[in-house]
Amino acid sequence: METEKKQTREIETPTNITIKGILGLIMENIEASEGGDSKKVISLGMGDPTAYSCFHSPALAQQAVSDTLSSYKFNGYSPTVGLPQTRKAIADYLSRDLPEKVSADDVYVTAGCTQAIETALSILAYPGANILLPRPGFPIYALCAAFRHLEVRYYDLLPEKGWEVDLNAVESLADQNTIAVVIINPGNPCGNVYSYQHLKEIAETANKLKLIVIADEVYGHLAFGTNPFVPMGVFGSIAPVLTLGSLSKRWLVPGWRLGWLVINDPNGTIKTPKFVERIKKYCDICGGPATFIQAAVPRIIQQTEEVFFKKTINMLKGTSDICCEKIKEIPCLTCTHKPQGSMAVMVKLNLSLLRDISDDIDFCFKLAKEESVIILPGLAVGLKNWLRITFAAEPSSLEEALGRVKSFCQRHSYQENGHC
């Protein structure tokens, strides 16, 4: 009896919603209902721009990987913290924007930013600890915390203040067992880019509360609004920062699984020998990304031309503008804050204008079934009755998809012409 009970407990899996999980269900729903005259499926659900040919990785990056692979020099294991030249290239890249440089030893190479998240949460977790996460946010944090039995406390992002962190909430949520506060900048799912001043205030709050800041900068440099991208590491001397990032978004290679966790702690507040030992041990478990991909990183970082980055930024600015303009034509959707960065925006759903839609989940399932357009329900990122729209798409597909959303909303409005 005792044994049976124990086994049942051991196979329990966290019940958190994941983006992939919910999009998978929506997709199944389309497939189940597909008839002969079905429309082409357009997904504005996933943050993977490579589905569209206008978001192409630089040719140089392909060449660099192809060269390291065919050299036969990188078929072996790499050190689990990453190849020395890869760590150095990432340290030099990040140091360009920092007042106090990070060294190669501060960099741990991970399998995408996802593994950097997992590493950060795993090395910080202890029984009874908690972590502060943004709402809306990126659900992998809560899922990872659940696996590590780390209590999650959500602070709100404030839509009326450009999705800034509610610092009062951070102060009231934190206690002596709070290990860190997570920020995502540029933001997913909101498309916000924090000002220098706001980031400084976050660092000062963290300092007051003795928290580490985990700065998810997977969308680093993908900023096209008024605020330039400022890395949180700039404030590492106010509060210790663990910067998480990857090649995935800026270089448009999410499938290459090349990320990093970097310690920005010039005062040595957390970077004790014990802490470093703990990260290294954890890296021994993870193993990190393929050696030949790591070996290509120095060339990819050093030789990618500015024009490639500018092209992506211009493209994202253009598609975010299309997205906002099209949303303005749909009465039941409101874009409360124009995106300034990343690849996604949160849009508010006014259900009182819709006749037969019960919530954001119902909206997305019916939309997929009727119009073959996939959008992420806000609930998946923590905000019920909002939608997350990814605008990293071919302009023509985006226009087509949002045109279909408009028809869908008109059909489901109290007045069919959409003037509610």
Ligand SMILES: Cc1ncc(COP(=O)(O)O)c(C=O)c1O
């Ligand atoms: C906020 C955020 N963090 C981390 C990740 C994971 O990044 P990677 O694909 O490099 O693992 C993503 C991916 O979309 C993300 O949006």
